[in-house]
Amino acid sequence: MTDAPAGKGTGVRRRGRPPRTESADTRDRILVTAREEFSEHGFEKTSVRAIAKAAGVDSALVHHYFGTKEQIFEAAIAVAFAPVVDAPGAIADGPLEGVGERLTRFVFGIWENPTTRTPLLAIVRSAVNNETAAAVFRRLIAAQLLSRLAQQVDHPDGELRADLAAAQLVGCAMLRYVIKVEPLASADVEQIVARIAPVVQGHLTGP
Template sequence: MSEGLAAPRRRGRPARAAAGGEPAARDRILAAARSEFAERGYDKASIRGIAKGAGVDPALVHHYFGTKDQVFAAAIERAFEPALRAPDMLLAGPHEEQGERLARFFLGIWENPTHREPLLAIVRSAVGNEAAAAVFRDLVSSRLVARVAAQLGVPDPRLRAELAAAQLVGIALLRYVIKMRPLADADPEHVIALVAPGVQRLLTGPDPLDAPAA
């Protein structure tokens, strides 16, 4: 073979020069993916755009994450990671204060600007696209709701956990995404004080249908 000809590149993993270093390139891809989904939405976001934002070849994005659905799943899991610690909060104090702890923990994540922007990207994408909604639903169902339900010693634990999640996610949607007032401007402590008793009843309260007839 002539010395002036380079050996043909094998298919599969991108060349090391294209990779840009590990794990830095992978982290850059996830950060670029979050920005791409936040700015363009799920439908308009593209592997090419994510690669451009990360300064890597699109082949590297496919190598690490596969399809756009899989990139989105990895990006939102990283962004949603703080919220996935919520089940641990249930065991971090008295049983009768679980509602307050969960509400305070959840709203505290949204009040933190560092966490809020990635979460906004997730919610906006999930609301506007069924594929994105399915990815988000699977993450919340398996990594959050199922773990919370496993710690509830009450009937219908899964339903109760989902209802509590619905209440807190609904508050986040109105307060931080839609910015409905006065909720958007209310003091977080006031919101927690009002919502915590309802979350507590959902998690630990008796089933009203089991109450004896008057």
Template sequence: MTGAAAPRRGRGRPPAAERADGPGARERILEAARDEFAERGYDRTSVRGIAKAAGVDAALVHHYFGTKDEVFAAAVEVSFEPALVVPAVVGPGPAGVGERLARYFFDVWEDPAARAPLLAVIRSALTHEAAAKVLRGYVLRRVLERVAEELDVPDPRFRAELAASHMIGIAVLRYVIRVEPLASAEPEAIVAVVAPTLQQYLTEA
């Protein structure tokens, strides 16, 4: 006998709590959250529903992320990975930052798997103050602070927000309203016009 308290790894189906809390549980919860928010919208998504979709207990979702708002913030961030992206886009310095930002934008949005949850975020934020508050208070604040730290312009937050506003407006017209010719334009054609604007906002005094 190996002792009742020792986990019985590799022998049959492990107990639910063990599976749930094992490596990958956090990622499974985030993926489930992303899908739930994308499919149901902010209002009709619950921590209980996310937990069920991830095959874990709701307590584990609370343990990793806290409230529904905090799960939402984490699920949004996982869609565009600001911790990786901000250094990659802004880190190399001012030369070419506008083009890197515009290209990054299309890398994310032209990928349907990434687009669906981002659309869900925009829709949720536009229709539910709670979701707008999360986006404003967690996601945008963190990203914009990180970007602003790297910029050498007056009012860096303001400039970063104006650059972001352009990208968000393009996402709305191209991917949601789908107005032509913007909806069918090659990303490169849009980058060619927009990158110099972003470059100017993020670098010129």
């Protein structure tokens, strides 16, 4: 009796490219794992090998799907900034009256959403110590939203005003979600918006 050909009747899959559905599932699993690893350890202390091990795949497969660690990082956190691509039209193009509240609600809405919070934690923790992560932050946040806001503000120092508004929001978010300073960490988000929005508005349109 002859042996069955490889892949027929033996449960052994032929070598070659995996089925498309399996490829998509594997890619998604790597992305989810990468977000978790970057969020917990930051960019510097996260390796491709660690991501691969946690995802249950080979390091070469991670490189195959995403390339370098920098590219993996950007892909892993991009989901958090997908809303930012569409946000400028709703936030910056509206009337300047009330823009502080619109922007504040938008930012804290992303932080309050568990799906987008993890990649945000990853990039904030990483950007503090790594220039690559900081560059991703500037590209995905500053270029997409702040520059649009600066153009709408009718002041010669519009860019500075937009940066100060961002600093107010990012600083508050870091204290609440990253450092978890109390009572800010457990305060109701509506209370935070009510306190922060007028300050952001003042940065953008105040004297």
